[in-house]
Amino acid sequence: MLAVDGVSKRFGGLMAVDSATLSLEPGGIVGLIGPNGAGKTTLFSMISGFIAPTDGRIRFEGTDITSEEPHRRAERGIGRTFQIVQPFAGLTVCENIAVGAYLRHAKRADATAKAREVARRVGLGAELDRPAGGLTVAGRKRLELARALATEPKLLLLDEVLAGLNPSEIRDIIPVIRGIRDEGVTILMIEHVMQAVMNLCERVYVLAQGRMIAEGRPAAVCADARVIEAYLGHGAAARLKAEGAAHG
Amino acid sequence: MTARDLIPIAVLAVLAALLPLVVTSSTVLNFLVFTLIVSLGAQGWNILGGFGGQFSFGHAAFFGTGAYVTAILQLRYGVNAWAGLALATAAGALVGWVIGFLSFRSGLRGSYFALVTLAFAEVFRILANAASFTGGAAGLLIKLDVRPANLQFDDRAVFYWLVLAFVTATLLLTRWIQRSRFGAQLVAVRENEDAAKALGVDSLKVKLRAIALSGAVTALSGCLYAQYFLYIDANIAYGSWISVELLLAPIIGGVGTVFGPVVGALTLHGLGEVAKQFAGRIPGIDLIVFGGVLVLAVAFARGGILGLLERLRDRGRGMVTRGTKEVSHAGR
């Protein structure tokens, strides 16, 4: 469904993404993890069309979309959320979500109905008429999710939708994400909350310093020496192993 | 659009239409016609600036184009005044689209866009002032020939009704924008362009549509101005005075609301007239009043007069006062 092929992005002297390759089959939840500054958000921005890659190609359902505008990709069915939430602060929650719903529903009544339905689904049903600018952090994250969902995407890119939420809020939202997957939407999610990654993802990709260093089942990837080193520093894997041996 | 959306517009239009039956003073009618012409141009500004968030400092570019197109078509090519009106409006849309294409495609926004529109208006003013085709500094006189076919009426009230009809039509257009997909996308682009794009909004197309509509409505007001006073020159048609009025009226009345531009134009001109009555010997007293009202609006009523009323109403109902930001589309 999505094929990212050797994609790179250079910001001046910095290779934010360095020849990253990734491919998604329809259905399922795939994770994208990696330390801060690894280039995860940059990769999302290239898939959704906000940043043009310096190199490499991106295909969606067999079509090369590397140089397509973001709104065209949204029409094709690629939805995204923003790590730094971007609400339409002056509009109500319902109006915010309706903007997404208008993509596939030209009539106001239909778009509004769709918006209400999506709002209820992500737990914003009680806040429909509140100004989006007045939502809590958790509320804004839900709003990001709701707006993207209202575009009825085939592929949903979630950029840290759980960050900043407390454990009980995370527990509330995990079933929502699973529900979206069950409807047949393919999900690629960037996430730092490992408990959620373990819980939700069938497969994860690990990006470190712009390079894709590992891919596979979450448990296997977390035990991978390269991944541990990427997170904890050079030699960490060996140290952990030694400690494990000492305790064992 | 529902009945609730339309009734306030209908009521206002009917009440305003009855005015000439009560008021017969030609000074008052003159004042009303001029104020309505400014409201119409300001409604044009509000489509782009209020709903689209693209503040133009140079709407004179459209006002003047409307005025010159109809005058030149009538004088040089013998075109009928009604056809001139239609073509002037179309020319406004075209000029809007071209200015929009040049600036939005290169990603201009905020103060850069404002300055570019100002530059266009100034260039047009200088060209119109210099070229003999546009009558140069002497300006253009539309031939006095009072016949309805020429869009000239011996009764001022008829012209008043005509302008009122266009103002009402534009109120309806604005209400439609507010209730349509196009309007939702336009407001989304104003609030956050990247978020809008991610939701499938073609922001360039939406902004181009808005500026074309905006240019058309403001050009129509310029055309009506030329048709009413039968004389224009570059400093009137493309002068910065009109750019300023078209931007002040919606800001004072309530930016991004349906009635804001009309309320703002009436307030500004009403206060300007009152000031002239009391201190007519001080030159530019009305401009001083405009400035004062603007300062008050910016300091105490960020959503303009309508925003202020809305907040007072909310407070009256004991609701929690909402922030200043959402007041900008209080458009009830």
Ligand SMILES: Nc1ncnc2c1ncn2[C@@H]1O[C@H](COP(=O)(O)OP(=O)(O)OP(=O)(O)O)[C@@H](O)[C@H]1O
């Ligand atoms: N527009 C930009 N211009 C210059 N450098 C940028 C830009 N965007 C990102 N970077 C840099 O590229 C690198 C990757 O950033 P990115 O935001 O993609 O990381 P990330 O993996 O999403 O990190 P985090 O987990 O903190 O969100 C960082 O070093 C960042 O500073």
Ligand SMILES: [Mg+2]
């Ligand atoms: Mg990031």
